[in-house]
Amino acid sequence: MTKKIASSLLILLLLIPLSGCWDYRGLDELTIVTGVAIDKKPEEDIYQLTYEIVDLIEPIKEKGPNRKLIESEGKTIFEAVRNAKRRVSNKLYFGHSELIIICEEIARNEDLNVVLDFFIRDSECRETINVVVSQEKTARDIIASEGIGHTVISNEILEILEDDKKITSSILSVELYRLFNIMGAEGKELALPAFHIVQNDGKPTAETNGTAVFKDNKLVGFLSPEESKYFLFIVNEIEGGIFTVASSGQRPDISFEIYNNDTNLSFEYKDEKLKIKIKTTTVVFLGEFMRQFAPLDEKELNALEETAEKELEDKIRNVVKKLQTEFGSDIFGFGNMIYKKDFRLWRQLKDNWDEHFKSLDLEVEADIRIMNTATIK
């Protein structure tokens, strides 16, 4: 009898823990944040955050999810995040965030490490959030713009970032954990995708616009989309995109579509002189030749390959030159490459790496193979 009473009591006791999780939060209690834009009030030194949230009130069956913007302010990022609760019924939930946009001013004046600490530290945020820099006055401009493919702009931007390296190869998308690694890495500086606003069909639309170059975690300048492509060539992140060449004269008239690319970096250190060797092997299709139609023969094709190789070598040299002279920032990770291959040498170079980087010699060797010329001879 006592056993029966005891067990039924235990069963009753079980009801308490089985009734649900301590941390239970239903979908109706969440405000799902898909993207965050971080700005700063210039006079007051206060962070202004704009969150894009998925609107779950309206039916999403026909049109897909709708979105809304919430804004909040705070002295620190986390305070601003919690301050949002003062104007919205449900707590912000960051588990599905995909995008952080940082305005140019913060990127230029503040250490990125400091600004992003909350997102790295907080366990709700995922390590795979993408970080981009806004070239407009505020980051809010980007997140407030309307997407063409998706109503939720963060999703649109995420897809742009993900597909870019296969289609256009003009930016290098960086997820939060990789960003953190680059910030902590030896001999490597950060490069993030940049976004600006263009008018499309009369509406402001967000578009990628090259690469934001950082030095010591602070923004120092931008590379154009064209320059970014050659930056991607150097860091071996090219998987597609168009590479234009002028067959004769100045104006490019050939478009090569990149099929694949493999870049090999190596270095040579002799008599206190550092030489970086870049060797690219690229397989391309000839996708467009803007001239009066005349069938191509092998000789011509070989000549084209050579022109293209020369062009690529020049462009790669120019990008490196620009970073050496204008920004002095080693976003290619040449230092990191030396560190990985010969950490003893790196320890010698480390302290004056900026000088070494600025004065290093470059040897570029491009190998381009035209695989075919599409459907026309």
Add this chain to the structure above:
Amino acid sequence: MLKMPKEAISPSQAFCLLVLFLFGSSALFNINDEVGQDSWISLLLGLVFALPIILLYSRLIKLFPGKDLFEIMKILFGKIAGRALIALMSWYALHLSALVLRNFSEFIKITVMFETPQLAIMIVMLLAIVYMAKSGIETMGRWSLIIMPIVSSVILLTVVLSINKLDINNIRPFMEHSFGAIASNAFRFFSFPFAETVILLCIAGSFKRKESPYKLYMYSSFCGAAVLLIVILRNILLLNTSMGMADFFPSFTAVSVVEAGGFLARVEGSIATNLILAGIVKITACLVAAAKGTASLFGIQNYKSMIFPIAVLSIALSLMIFRNTIQMVDFLDIYPFYAIPFQIIIPLLIWLVGEIKVHRMRAKDSKEIP
């Protein structure tokens, strides 16, 4: 008084038990900030360092088959000195159970359940653990046999899923850190987890006598080291050193980065569960060891009656020992030294005295000892 029937577990169960014990909580933290990408070398070196002590543990089992550590202590050192040693060892087992419990509750608190108090997490975990401990060592063995392959294959699965994100360059430069740093870190691996298997000597009386303890200890140490090696390499290759070193629980972060084909993402929750399943075995083993120790200390026939009080003590202790997670992780630096008496000195002492005594007994009467 009735004599308790001897519990016995099969060799394969003992093997799984040992392997789970080895990577149970070590799989949580593993990239050391002193040696970064060279952690995996430290692990292998730690295994090498641990081999003599593992052989010593096996020898103890071989010398006194069917006896657990506490019985051996009583035989060798008599009532007073033996009891002192038993008290020391029981303390170590209790402390270790509290440490591991705290590791896991801290892990759950930080990664998944931010608002649940740690006490609640601990109580729920310990209820399952007490139940398993009360059901006996055989249950523990069977549980290990079922759960070890599952846990290991889930770990392997995360490696397979993350294969496109692994970057082999992350383990370069190779041997950047001095041999001294790597070796001192290897010492950490020696004491946590390899030499912690001293706890299992307390329940070694239940291992089947026929099986060679050397083989058992060796194979399971290699296997446990292999699993840990996979975990460490996965974390380094996936996260790189900065992120891996900054994280309290790199395994969790590493898995949260895994994304297979856009649909299989956010598997970290299941990984957390997976690690806890493995961790439960370790806590149970410590708890049983502590219960057996206290039982033999106070001359209680059935150790099972001690399990519940010990579990309550373990909760209280694990709440008290650290104020925050930083302290907990920092303790890992002190732990190897703290554990020396329990992991090296006491077993060594027992072994020396044991060898002499067994030798003498053998000389006196060769029939007594088979």
